[in-house]
Amino acid sequence: MFTITARDPHSKARVGTLTVPSGATIETPTYVIVGTNAEVRTLSAQDLKDTHTGIIIANTYHLWRKLGEKLSSYSGLHIAMDYQGITMTDSGGFQVFSLGFSREHEVSKVGFFPEHDTHPTFLNDLILQIKIWLGITHKRNSVRVMPWGAYFKDENYGDTKKVFLNARKSIEIQEKLGADIILAFDECTSPKHGYWYTKWAMNRTHRWARKCIEVKKKNDQLLYGIVQGGAFEDLRKQSAKTIGNMPFNGFAIGGSLGASKKDMYNVLEWTMPFLPDEKPRHLLGIGQIRDIFEGVERGIDTFDCVIPTREARHGALWTHNGRFDVKKGEFKDSNIPIEEGCECPTCSNKVTRGMLYGMFHSKNPEGGKYATLHNVFFFNALMSEIRNSIKNGTFSDFKHKTLQRIV
């Protein structure tokens, strides 16, 4: 299932081959392209091939809400997407945060971290916990987490009453969706949550993780457990130890990763030693180029992030020389490609920066598509270069060279 084929002698970076029960295989480290609603926005099945996309992650919560009754007769992600690569589904645990405290706190999972770690806030956290149980939260927060699962009242789906998701249900849905890799249902916490709340949420996640293993019936899907614990060292270590000891097929690191890059890399260093070396490790929702290198260096095998696709639709293009916003006036008359020598479908088609500028400014959705094609190709290509550098023993050089140019 997962075989490590090369290791970097100077770091924890490794190259592996991940094979899922259906037989599909991919070489790691790799970047999982996000296709929340069983489609990578703007891209067709052919586009996925053309961008060398071999693994995609869709979302349990959104597909469940979108499909409704149709879920019971769902054909499965591979057929729905006309896609032969590997598929993953996120469990819906992230929506507990993204539709909940992310909105109430107006933060993302990577963001500033308050000074609460130096001021224990047991009482505040206790009050918060009780308020949540009583359903007293900000109006922006449309999630209510209880010990047995999460209730959503999601205006995006026109909810007039609460809908309920928990570990059992998430696994059942994920078995119907039929991805090759599925994730345990967890509670993703906010960077603004205090130590104690984060700890209690972590314990819920641990209980739910056991539940996921218990209720899983199908054996043609790999189940990954998720490590939580915010940016707190003891919690992260405890969570990694607990989850790492459960019989999962792989492990993911989720949740709030702190304020700075340093916090995030610390989280990796705290958790990695407790996650079985021979199993694949996924870093959820990350990331940027620098984060990828730092993650690989610390032993992460797979990443997923909306950056390549979302930023493309917003006009931000990634190259080996950094990122630029093609909507800027300076590109209006530019007749050079996004990146010289790039073999992506967009650059191969001689679509220039100036043409993209025009498409974005005229709201032509082709702009978003060409940009997505480029970015997805770019991230996939970069991962390939990373793999090669590990095999060649030049990972460290490649990292420094690339980061120097990109950042």
Next chain:
RNA sequence: GCGCAGGUGACAGAGCGGUCAAUUGUACUAGACUGUAAAUCUAGCGCCUAUCGGCUACGGAGGUUCGAAUCCUCCCCUGCGCA
């Protein structure tokens, strides 16, 4: 020529005596985006000033008023109708 309706910042289009440098939308500019509430969001957008504040502005010229984009007079222009 007569009748009617109008002329507001890059454009569209509110305001119709003070709280108006002027609602809003678009365009433009900048910024953000990390398990997709996101082809989205935030901010700026007359001139000078780091800021306070000052200056010039609602077709033009006068006038009424403590005060006018808003009221009056004349002029110029545009649209529609009638000649």
